[in-house]
Amino acid sequence: MTETLLAELKARAHALGFDAFGVARADARPDLPEKLQAAIAAGWHGDMDWMEETAARRAQPEGLWPGARSIILLGLNYGPDSDPLALLEEKSRGSISVYARNRDYHDVIKGKLKELAGLLARRSGAEVKVFVDTAPLMEKPLAEAAGLGWQGKHTVLVSREFGSWLFLGAILTSAELPADDPHAESCGSCRRCLDICPTDAFPAPFQLDARRCLAYLNIEHKGPIPVEFRKAMGNRIYGCDDCLAVCPWNKFASVTREAKLAARGDLERPALADLAKLDDAGFRTLFSGSPIKRIGLARFLRNVLIAIGNSGDADLLPLAEARLANPDPLVRGAAVWAVRRLAPQRSHQLALAYLPGEGDTSVRQEWTQDL
Incomplete structure (x- = not known):
């Protein structure tokens, strides 16, 4: 039976x-x-x-x-149907983890x-x-x-x-079912997943320190992205697939999947310019039914603004400036960092305008700390 x-x-x-x-x-x-x-x-x-x-x-x-x-x-x-690492070179577009x-x-x-x-x-x-x-x-x-x-x-x-x-x-x-044999570890000497990690999040093979993992930082972490990891974050606005995508065993993963798991076209390479303009209603609509919705607008905009700061795209500067007066200090702080990265000289003028009235300590630090 x-x-x-x-x-x-x-x-x-x-x-x-x-x-x-x-x-x-x-x-x-x-x-x-x-x-x-x-x-x-x-x-x-x-x-x-x-x-x-x-x-x-x-x-x-x-x-x-x-x-x-x-x-x-x-x-x-x-x-995925294509290499998610290729998107990291498109600095003005956001990289969303394949699963999301x-x-x-x-x-x-x-x-x-x-x-x-x-x-x-x-x-x-x-x-x-x-x-x-x-x-x-x-x-x-x-x-x-x-x-x-x-x-x-x-x-x-x-x-x-x-x-x-x-x-x-x-x-x-509660049923007693016959168990399958466990699978032996088969990584061998390969360490591609360890070597590609942009933040050295692996203390040793088979060990992960979430405090250094970009997927943890831009999803689970509720505060500002630590300064030491912001440049490494690049345009990763939700998650990080580097260690997964580089695995050589992925060459066997291209079997047919049911259509409902295929990526939404609008989330494969979204423009940072579009994402930076989202309000709460737009965020909820865009990510309805998506795991991204769970982090909320403020954390999402934090991630987008860090990506804008890393983009080198001066056309995105006005979008970052527009968030300097955002009511949420998490968003304001990320906007300050983005502005200072994209336009160091102009940021001095903006600091004179915004810093005197800034009541949040963490945002005040963003205007003055080393990048």
């Missing part, structure tokens, strides 16, 4: 659009608590306090749900997972719970245990078939 059920589940998963399927025991990774605590003790989680607050549940699936016995891990390929160029992947995958979990529950009578990166579950090491791939030196799951481009989802169940 179990083998027949697994065959039915795999067939249904494929019909739903999943590209990878594997099973791991809930207790397959007893090493995770120690690794998680070491990362938190080192402060690599930055100001993502929720990682520390949920550490007890995050460390093991049984901590999240004591009834879990098996985990079905599923992967959906979202590999269309619908929020949580919404895309969750419905599919629920349908598959429902099938498992009906056939087995077991309890089920579904997760798509929205609960303290360490999907990547568990996917490694389920044989979907291995965590590469950039800490992202790597697949022989799909490279570094897999969305992951999980179904925890």
